[in-house]
């Protein structure tokens with residue numbers, strides 16, 4: 001799943017207006033931000049198998065550190081704890097931890113059975129929504145549109161940047177998503193790691209958008 005995770009991050013602003021959008025995105029996409037680092041360092045593995053699902057040609061052969069449920073719960077606790085040490089907000093820390101886990105749950109819906117519960121167990125899970133292009137686009141598109149709607153209702157722009165930086169973010173994400181859906185499969189696995197690393201750029205971008213928007217219901221900003 002791709003833009004669905006971004007949708008969840010945007011939606012969470014409604015629940016925790018004091019948390020910056022960049023932080024919400026870092027939590028909701030944490031596993032996929034970690035994954036390319038593990039890919040380029042050779043700690044996790046992926047293969048390209050065109051047609052393995054209708055939507056996604058990647059065979060996630062090994063990703064126990066970024067995508068096994070047990071490790072994910074560990075990352076969620078670590079993320080929530082780090083935020084708590086910094087901001088002393090139990091509610092926001094809890095929401096951020098849930099966002100980290102939400103990634104795995106949403107991946108479970110779309111992936112073919114390739115997600116492990118325990119890092120070293122051979123059993124793999126996945127409900128396989130990626131076997132249908134229309135169902136994938138419907139579910140992920142709905143999550144994204146809902147997220148954008150909730151973020152818009154939770155914030156007001158302070159200046160013009162707060163408006164166009166957000167819409168550009170939405171358009172670029174939509175463009176990358178469409179290219180992934182309808183473009184050719186990646187030529188080799190090295191490119192996957194570096195391309196996925198580039199998605200880190202959306203984190204500072206999200207902070208930038210948020211700095212130019214005022215969160216409603218947040219007296220601290």
Ligand SMILES: [Zn+2]
Nearest residue numbers: 031032103107
């Ligand atoms: Zn993922």
